[in-house]
Amino acid sequence: MTTLQEIRERYDFPDDDAIIAGLDNGATLPVEFYTAPEFHDLEQELIFSRTWQYACHESVLAKPGDYAVTKAGRTPIIITHGRDGQLHGMVNVCRHRLHSLAEENGNKPLLQCPYHGWTYDLNGQLKTAPRSNREPNFDCSTISLERVSVERWDQWVFVNPDPNARPLSEVIGEIKPRTDEINNDLREYEFKVRYEYDMACNWKIWAENAVECYHCPTLHKSSFGKSYDVGPDDYELASGDNTIYHKGPLKWIPGDVDLAGLKGFRFAFTFPSSFFALDDYVGFIGTIVPTTLNRSFAFVDMFAKPGADETVVKEWLDMWDRTLQEDEQATAIQQIGYESGRVRAGRLMLDSESPLQAFMKACHRSLIGGA
């Protein structure tokens, strides 16, 4: 793996002390972090192979035999509800010829590779391999799927490709009191639709867009920015080492709805790429997966509060799709700006964009080998 220092020598961007000083003073990360091809592998290794990422709602894994497939960075993952009642996370790659065990969610008593039939129990232990009795010294008990870490964050199931990952509960401790409240309110919301976005930008550009709302009054003036108070005195921001929190009051709802007593918009992000949010009508959870250096994929599971005004829910689901499409367009255009190479770093407005600074520091800290 090429190190950050080796990439720096190739492209001649500032040293780590200068990058940290720059971030402290409101500069962004150098543009090479978004355009130098070596960063994709480095980030897969140092960020996406060892951080917690959203996989699915717990209802997908409600009973023994249920399994869910997902991806964290470039690691294909299968999560099972074992006969022992526990969730098990495994790399979704057969130990025989590296085919996946499943491509879609389902329920089975065993995980059988559809290619040659190697069959594992729900804990990932190989139980049988066709014709193995004709192979001298072949012992199923010595072969099992590679493990990953899996943990619940309230009703959400998160995965970390690192089998010895620092517990999710520790990583998110700084934001837990706030997300306890969010997830408690979200628990009754019902799944409506999954939105998917294939984006022509580096994953960090989209994540950065997600964690600041300085752009909301302009880019989202007829969508998100119309619906919530996004001014600096109304919109609350808080950042920790690994998490970011937003809170903003509702200011407009379709129809004649009294806004008094509504809780408004609340948003939680955990590094590197997963987020959930809700207001009094809809909620969502999603994550970003880097595809290549300059392409990313995001999925967002949308939920609605049972019994909420159907007109508002319909309008709100549409408002969120419009908001995310506006983000998709803006970040694709930013990518062109980054690739021009003519601007070496951006300049943050720290009063409004402090979460961006926290996100970029977390990226830099990870890439120099810190946790």
Added chain:
Amino acid sequence: MSRVVADMTKCQGYANCVVTAPDHFDLGEDGKVRVLSQALADDQLTVVREAIDACPVAALRLEAP
């Protein structure tokens, strides 16, 4: 009542039967098939026939009542 019978000398542990009809078949510790209940009601025949057809080494057969 029809019965499903496994020929353990033929079973190679493909597990296609378990994946096809998990209520009727499982794998034993030896990696070979275990028939969970031999006697079959009429409404169970379809899925068990699918499992029998899915066996690559014809280790399963249905015996008429």
